[in-house]
Amino acid sequence: MLRALLVALAATLLVPTPADAKPRTPVEPCSRGLVALTFDDGPLASVTPQMVRLLTRLEVPATFFMVGNRVAADPELVRLVDRAGFAIGNHTWEHADLTSQTRAEARQALADTQQALLDAGVQPTDLARPPYGAVDDRVRRAMASEGLVPVLWTVDSRDWTGLTPKQIERSVVAAVRPHRTNVVLQHDGVTNSPATLKALPGEIATLRERGYCFADLDAAGNPTPPVPRTSVRADHQRIAEGDRVRLTVRLDRPTTRATRVPTPAGIVRVPAGELVGRTWFRAPQDPVDEAVERIALGPRAVLRVLDDDPAPVVTVEDTTVTASPLLPTTATITVRLDRPRDRDLPVVVRTPLGAVDVVVPARERVGTGTLTAPVGTTRLRAGETTATLTVRPPEQTWLEAARAAVAEVRWPLIRLPRTF
Numbered sequence: 001m002l003r004a005l006l007v008a009l010a011a012t013l014l015v016p017t018p019a020d021a022k023p024r025t026p027v028e029p030c031s032r033g034l035v036a037l038t039f040d041d042g043p044l045a046s047v048t049p050q051m052v053r054l055l056t057r058l059e060v061p062a063t064f065f066m067v068g069n070r071v072a073a074d075p076e077l078v079r080l081v082d083r084a085g086f087a088i089g090n091h092t093w094e095h096a097d098l099t100s101q102t103r104a105e106a107r108q109a110l111a112d113t114q115q116a117l118l119d120a121g122v123q124p125t126d127l128a129r130p131p132y133g134a135v136d137d138r139v140r141r142a143m144a145s146e147g148l149v150p151v152l153w154t155v156d157s158r159d160w161t162g163l164t165p166k167q168i169e170r171s172v173v174a175a176v177r178p179h180r181t182n183v184v185l186q187h188d189g190v191t192n193s194p195a196t197l198k199a200l201p202g203e204i205a206t207l208r209e210r211g212y213c214f215a216d217l218d219a220a221g222n223p224t225p226p227v228p229r230t231s232v233r234a235d236h237q238r239i240a241e242g243d244r245v246r247l248t249v250r251l252d253r254p255t256t257r258a259t260r261v262p263t264p265a266g267i268v269r270v271p272a273g274e275l276v277g278r279t280w281f282r283a284p285q286d287p288v289d290e291a292v293e294r295i296a297l298g299p300r301a302v303l304r305v306l307d308d309d310p311a312p313v314v315t316v317e318d319t320t321v322t323a324s325p326l327l328p329t330t331a332t333i334t335v336r337l338d339r340p341r342d343r344d345l346p347v348v349v350r351t352p353l354g355a356v357d358v359v360v361p362a363r364e365r366v367g368t369g370t371l372t373a374p375v376g377t378t379r380l381r382a383g384e385t386t387a388t389l390t391v392r393p394p395e396q397t398w399l400e401a402a403r404a405a406v407a408e409v410r411w412p413l414i415r416l417p418r419t420f
């Protein structure tokens with residue numbers, strides 16, 4: 001009688017109210033909080049692979065708490081779960097109630113399972129789920145001794161009791177609470193697990209529509225916000241120095257907290273639940289003559305900044321040399337740029353006495369070379385040791401200067417005192 005009454009009450013609650021009939025404003029993704037799905041008692045060849053495929057297709061993370069003897073029996077199944085990116089936890093060796101075991105037995109049941117997971121070639125988490133949720137201080141200590149953290153649940157789907165897919169879906173959806181810790185217990189390793197598999201698409205779609213995000217468990221066993229993959233794109237791939245370009249940051253999935261994405265224009269903050277953020281990037285304008293600059297926007301996207309500065313104008317400086325009538329005379333030829341470059345600039349200074357190669361190093365504005373004049377080319381009068389060498393670059397356009405400087409050297413120009 002009471003049961004019938006409850007069913008009738010439930011039925012009246014399911015009648016749509018006028019508020020439900022109104023077109024609902026779309027709920028912001030993730031605005032209601034997180035749901036962590038967990039699947040126990042597997043792996044099971046008839047269910048687990050299908051569940052992994054389904055969750056992968058729907059981009060839903062989950063944690064599988066596996067039974068050690070099942071892991072040892074089918075390590076390939078375990079690898080399949082691991083390679084699909086799902087977390088794996090410890091559910092003891094043979095699903096025993098740990099509270100009814102000695103501490104040594106409990107430790108053994110946990111350690112053997114952890115070893116079986118390692119033997120299967122996967123890296124298990126440090127999370128352990130006590131079978132039946134049976135945990136006491138002794139079990140907690142046994143887990144801690146094995147470096148494991150117990151994880152219970154807040155939502156029991158009761159899927160193992162033989163519920164239909166629709167019943168499983170309803171029991172989960174009804175029990176999830178906004179902004180609370182939602183850890184859902186379901187099974188991939190029990191007789192009724194095919195029903196759980198069928199319940200999942202509806203369950204996931206409904207929770208998403210209601211503004212929930214699916215989550216992994218962190219090291220303490222609490223749902224942790226999803227970490228989206230980010231990409232940055234520029235409106236134009238090529239810009240000139242000083243130009244502005246709009247950068248669009250995109251997340252591949254929403255999350256429950258703001259995401260900070262580094263870009264060449266600084267950090268872009270994408271608010272919780274949103275997928276796109278934008279910013280402007282202005283290519284720096286500097287007086288340096290540069291090759292095309294590649295600015296990485298991400299692993300694939302690159303922004304090319306073209307330099308709009310003219311190439312540097314090259315001048316050759318006056319130089320004073322002390323000439324010897326007996327030894328070859330060397331003169332230092334100094335080349336100066338009116339602006340630095342981001343790469344070495346080779347300059348060939350041509351003189352009647354030969355060419356001098358001068359390299360102005362990248363980022364610098366001055367380079368030097370040595371001109372050697374053989375004995376006899378300086379027509380110094382007896383007793384004189386000093387001559388003035390005047391070096392002048394020819395007229396040049398900036399375009400010519402970009403390739404090489406051409407300077408004429410008249411050697412030597414000797415200034416003699418009038419008194420002689």
Ligand SMILES: [Zn+2]
Pocket residue numbers: 040041091095131132
């Ligand atoms: Zn279990």
